[in-house]
Amino acid sequence: MDAKKYIAAFDIGTTAVKGVLACEDGTLTASRSIDIPTIFEGDRKEQDPLVWYEAFCRISKGFFQEEGMRPEQIMGIVMSGQMQDVIPIDEEFQPVGNALLYSDGRGEEQAQRLLAAFGAEKIEAITGNHCDGSLSFPKILWMKEHQPEQFSRVWKILISSKDYVIARLTGEAVGDVTACATACAMDIHKKVWDRELIEGMGVSTDLFPKLYHSHEKVGAVTDAASEETGYAAGTTVYGGVGDAGATTLASGIAKPGQYNVNLGTSGWVATVSHDVLPAQMGVFNLAAMPENVYINVVPFLNAGNVHKWISTVLSPKEGTADYGYIDGLLQRSCPGAGGVMF
Numbered sequence: 001m002d003a004k005k006y007i008a009a010f011d012i013g014t015t016a017v018k019g020v021l022a023c024e025d026g027t028l029t030a031s032r033s034i035d036i037p038t039i040f041e042g043d044r045k046e047q048d049p050l051v052w053y054e055a056f057c058r059i060s061k062g063f064f065q066e067e068g069m070r071p072e073q074i075m076g077i078v079m080s081g082q083m084q085d086v087i088p089i090d091e092e093f094q095p096v097g098n099a100l101l102y103s104d105g106r107g108e109e110q111a112q113r114l115l116a117a118f119g120a121e122k123i124e125a126i127t128g129n130h131c132d133g134s135l136s137f138p139k140i141l142w143m144k145e146h147q148p149e150q151f152s153r154v155w156k157i158l159i160s161s162k163d164y165v166i167a168r169l170t171g172e173a174v175g176d177v178t179a180c181a182t183a184c185a186m187d188i189h190k191k192v193w194d195r196e197l198i199e200g201m202g203v204s205t206d207l208f209p210k211l212y213h214s215h216e217k218v219g220a221v222t223d224a225a226s227e228e229t230g231y232a233a234g235t236t237v238y239g240g241v242g243d244a245g246a247t248t249l250a251s252g253i254a255k256p257g258q259y260n261v262n263l264g265t266s267g268w269v270a271t272v273s274h275d276v277l278p279a280q281m282g283v284f285n286l287a288a289m290p291e292n293v294y295i296n297v298v299p300f301l302n303a304g305n306v307h308k309w310i311s312t313v314l315s316p317k318e319g320t321a322d323y324g325y326i327d328g329l330l331q332r333s334c335p336g337a338g339g340v341m342f
Contacts (some may be wrong), residue, residue: 005075008063008231010067011243012081014047014101014159015036017055024075027313030067032059039098044106047099049087049164056165062230071232077169077221078238080246081162084182086139088154093167094155100139102182110141114184116198117200126197128181128188128276128285128294135184141201142227148208156242157207162240170219170237175209177287178295182231188287188294204212214289243340245288248272248295267303271296307340 006029010019017036022030034055039046043119083103089095100106111133115123123131130235131138134293135166136159144151158164166276167173175190185208187194212218218239226233241249244262248270251260276285277296286295308321314329 002068002073004073004183006069006073008060010077010079010081010162011046011164011246012052012056012079012165013243014082014103015050017059019056019059021067021069024288027159030063030069032062034058036075036295043104045101045104047091047101047161049095049099049161052079052161053165057229058233064230064293066210071226071230071235074235076238077231079165079240080243081160081165081179081240082245083160083179083242084134084136085159086136086143087158087161087164088150089156089158089167089173090145090153091155094170095163097147097150097159099164099204100143102134104246105132105134107135107138107140107142107340111135111138113294114141114197114201116137122198123184124279126187126194127184127235128279128283128339129184131184135182136202137183137185137198137203139279140207141315144203156209158209159237162241163209166218166237166240167222167233168220169225171222173209174212174218174239176214176239176241177211177244178245178289180209180211182242182284183208186287188285189276191287203342214239214241214245241289242286243299244268244270244286244292245295249289251255263303265304266299266301268296268297 007219009021009022014033015031016027018033020031023029034054036051082102088097095217111131115131138158156173159175163175180186181188185193185198190210193205195205198205216239217236221231221233221235223233247262251270253260256273259269263266272288272293275298276294277283282298284297288295311321311323311326315325
């Protein structure tokens with residue numbers, strides 16, 4: 001009988017919930033992925049947190065049913081996930097409406113009001129970052145103003161998708177300092193919610209989750225969650241980390257002067273440092289692991305989406321991105337742009 005121990009690791013991403021079983025010797029034993037939908041309404045982008053948790057439960061049960069794992073073999077559960085969301089929940093850990101995603105910029109008017117109230121320099125000194133309508137706190141203010149009945153039923157607001165799953169697993173409303181650095185409400189140096197910013201805009205700090213570092217235990221699987229997921233009650237659940245923090249850690253950069261380039265639909269260049277870098281340089285700063293290190297990110301909106309666009313333009317089949325065909329063209333072409341500017 002297999003006596004090995006495993007970590008169940010998940011990413012609650014934008015397009016899919018992904019899970020892997022990692023053995024204590026570092027090998028991957030199983031992996032699963034379930035696609036999730038996004039709700040579009042004009043420029044607004046939302047997801048249903050219940051869909052995240054349902055996918056998490058299906059993947060988890062699959063580990064036990066299809067891989068033959070026993071609940072006592074799982075040493076702990078750790079997750080990454082999308083950051084900069086607004087996930088309102090009630091005291092029963094049920095969503096009070098959909099999650100407002102990081103790519104949803106509906107809080108721009110509220111961001112401008114926040115800037116007028118405190119000034120860009122002070123906000124940057126506290127949060128380490130600029131303030132705009134895509135960040136969580138301006139969207140929380142939008143919800144307070146535009147959905148007052150819904151807002152009155154909110155017990156806590158979570159910032160990362162993984163934290164909704166953690167809440168359902170443990171009965172604890174928590175957030176990691178990397179993901180919560182995207183909220184425009186956390187003191188990035190002290191790693192606490194900034195009372196002056198939050199309460200100065202008429203919101204209670206009680207709405208915000210308890211902050212943890214990524215490696216810290218935040219709770220354990222409850223009896224109810226054990227029934228829903230298959231994990232043993234009492235299994236340790238860790239704080240985990242927002243997706244940009246997980247990517248930085250996995251890339252191996254650990255000290256100033258090292259960089260990585262991240263390519264997805266959009267992309268970013270990242271490094272680590274011992275302090276935040278000026279937001280005026282186009283840098284977004286995140287608290288990181290280890291505890292006194294910061295991730296400095298320069299995002300860019302054109303990456304894999306450009307590859308998809310040109311693959312569609314040049315594809316012999318109209319309207320289809322034929323990546324194999326484009327790869328063939330690249331293999332046959334000479335290095336250089338041939339005078340073309342993009």
